[in-house]
Amino acid sequence: MEEDFITDAITGRPYRPLSESEAQQLSIHLQERWNRANPELSLELPVDAHCQHVISAVQTSRVVVIAGETGCGKTTRIPRFLLEDRVRGGSGAECNILVTQPRRISAVSVAHRVAQEMGPALKQSVGYQVRLESRLPEHSGGAMLFLTVGVLLRKLKSNPTLKGISHVVVDEVHERDINTDLLLALLRTSLNENPDLRVVLMSATGDNQRLAQYFGGCPIVKVPGFMHPVRDKYLEDVLKEMGRRCQNDATPDLDLVADVIEHIDRCGEPGAVLCFLPGWQDIKAVQEKLEEKPHFSSGSQMILPLHSSLSVADQQAVFQRPQVGQRKIVLATNIAETSVTIDDIVHVLDAGTHKEQNYDPRTKVSCLDTVWISRSNVTQRKGRAGRCQPGQSYHLFSRKQLESLPPFPIPEILRTPLESLVVQAKIHSPNSKAVDFLSQVLDSPEPESVRDAVQNLQDIGVLDKTERLTPLGDRVACMSCDPRLGKILVLSSMFRCVLPMLSVAACLTRDPFHNSLQNRALVNKAKEALSGSSNSDYLVFSRAVLGWRKVQQEGDREDRDEFLERHTLSKASLRFINGLISQFSENLHDAGLVSHPGDCQRHTSLYNEHSNQDELLKAVLLAGLYPNLIQVKKGVVTKGGRFRPNSISLRTLSGPVLLHRSSVNRGKEDLPSRWLTFFSAIKSNGNVFIRDSSAVHPLALLLLTDLHGDKVEVSFPGRSLVRCELPVEMWELLWELRTSIQTMLHRNLNSPSNTNASQDGKLISLLVELLNNTESNPLVHSSDSEVD
């Protein structure tokens, strides 16, 4: 790669190495600045005593594992020690440190803390960069950037050997999220190719020996922790205090959670409460339960939800101090579990569970289960109290339950679908087979699962037979979302309906609705109203988002509130979704598919020419999601042998499915088509539920599926193909249209400079007309052999 094309991993601008004299000048300047500012340490932490040991270990060995117990100060101090040592030693210009955090909240809050500790004269050397937001150091050379692992992975695309970076500090390695595991594998390669690079792996409670072995037996520096005393109270203790009976279910008893919070508020010492719950719905449910309690009606409590879907600004609210006499109650998922210091937390309440994605390769379906956490999570959660003063940890599980918990969480890579990871592997290592590349990670996934993911990517045309990214795959790889959603976005730019599809892709990443158990009926009603006769959960999403954007532009505050309430939409989620829309627009621009990112969001641009054509939108969704197809069959024989002519049964390639209650198509007996398409399915109690679905026009099936083939093949195992009953001439015309559309897509993907906008425009208009003016049901009939 030419150096011109490498980006500076600190500033994002083109990378330009400093000349010797420039480096010398900058180093002197930095040295003087640090000597003048002479930053102090705001309080003594255990790691301070190990400062020299850490620095010399990093000098002697290019990779070091720091095994630092909770609260020892590794996150906030070690990057600073490394920078300070180089600056004061006169080589600050060559020191650029990237510090990864698993989550946005910790990257932002730790950067603030470090900047604050270093003082106003030096704080411009510290920055952060997370998805959708950044505050970068003023220049590279003597800089420290806190960033999420995902952001670093993207930086590695444009600077694979991390030229210009002196240290990568990977914090919270023990969490073993999929991105960190991929990062570690890539860092091993970067270390070989960039002799200036050093890697520091920071882990609290983890298998540090294994980690050190992975990096050729590198040294491990142990740092003891410090915590103010935190008293443990287990379920039996808490229940005894409250006169309740014990239970041992992984589903948290939310009434109990609310009661314990009330108990703490009534009887506990002053200080904030941090309560860990599995997910957003539980957080909202506990918030509602608290607000319904007479004890909480005085408003003398400040209840703050904390969830990954909140914007950075909303997340930062948890660091605010409440008014005197007010108790702060933070209701959080595990995002507050590591690296985060909320300095007034005295009481931690741990429901003992979190949401965990588990993938079943047989049904190709993931379930997001609420499961018990591991013992290392328990330690981390407890460690959020006692950081600035003594505290208490209320564990809502018994001592016996604690003993039965696994010591560490199962690495994410072993329990999630691997398509996105395989695409990442192809970006970073295009010449390796995915199985070989992924055999290099710390815990390799089953080769069978990797092969499945490769097959799925081949099925959607992202990889070719030799496992290389296709021209479509190259574009999809630029999208920071699931490859199927990425494919929808790529296609939407060619079919000129970008904005609704950006909204759909964003909503499939973050739900815009105020979904809670209590709200379910209201949300369903709102969805029904938005859906109209579209039979599409995706059009519901796009109408919600586009409606919100319109009312924001044209309405006053009252209109906006009314819109949100009428449609049970969450303002915070919509703000996040807007951010995602901008990010995906940038991605489309990076992929060379739109001339300017702003064009994607302009209603009058060519890319939105057909954005109000619902049938086209549904057709493009099918083209992106195929072969995620559901066959709808009318007439069901019940277990008791009775025939119900109006009931419908559904099946996908993997077998029978049901529609989830969140889908607008659930319970509909008059679907306009025999086919639905879908994005996400979940497994629950042995059934596979489709979360979101959209009716498919059979013409779309004939014209837009199977991008690279020369025949239309819609088949289910053991069943015959879809049969078209059409006059020969019409079939020939349709085949010609299909070929023209496929040629247009092929041309746009392979040689975008060679497009013929007016010819493409006519073709798309013809497609729109055909879709709008033909009925979606009678055209295609299943063959008789399909009947069971």
Ligand SMILES: Nc1ncnc2c1ncn2[C@@H]1O[C@H](COP(=O)(O)OP(=O)(O)OP(=O)(O)O)[C@@H](O)[C@H]1O
């Ligand atoms: N924002 C803050 N406000 C007040 N004190 C803080 C803040 N951030 C850190 N500290 C203090 O510094 C200590 C060390 O924090 P740091 O995040 O560096 O620890 P750590 O070793 O990385 O711990 P962990 O792995 O548990 O996150 C905290 O226990 C707390 O006493």
